[in-house]
Amino acid sequence: MERWPLPRIDAARCTSCERCVEICPTQALAQVADKATLLYPERCTYCTLCEDICPTNAIALPFLIVFARQ
Ligand code: SF4
Numbered sequence: 001m002e003r004w005p006l007p008r009i010d011a012a013r014c015t016s017c018e019r020c021v022e023i024c025p026t027q028a029l030a031q032v033a034d035k036a037t038l039l040y041p042e043r044c045t046y047c048t049l050c051e052d053i054c055p056t057n058a059i060a061l062p063f064l065i066v067f068a069r070q
């Protein structure tokens, strides 16, 4: 199980434009078999740039909601 949520890429929606790969400030993304892939998840800072730039909405960044104890 992931210890933190990570960007999810829907390969069916990905058109291989590479915009997300180019904009990622930590080089966490790469093209693998013609699809954008989170190749280095440990590098991801969750900046949301890849989600914002994707023209086909193929990238989703789920958020983890943590409730504080009373
Ligand atoms: S920006 Fe979107 S469509 Fe383009 S390579 Fe990345 S995931 Fe695929």
Ligand code: SF4
Pocket: 007, 023, 024, 025, 026, 027, 028, 029, 038, 043, 044, 045, 046, 047, 048, 049, 050, 051
């Ligand atoms: S959220 Fe930011 S750091 Fe993480 S893969 Fe996307 S562009 Fe890269």
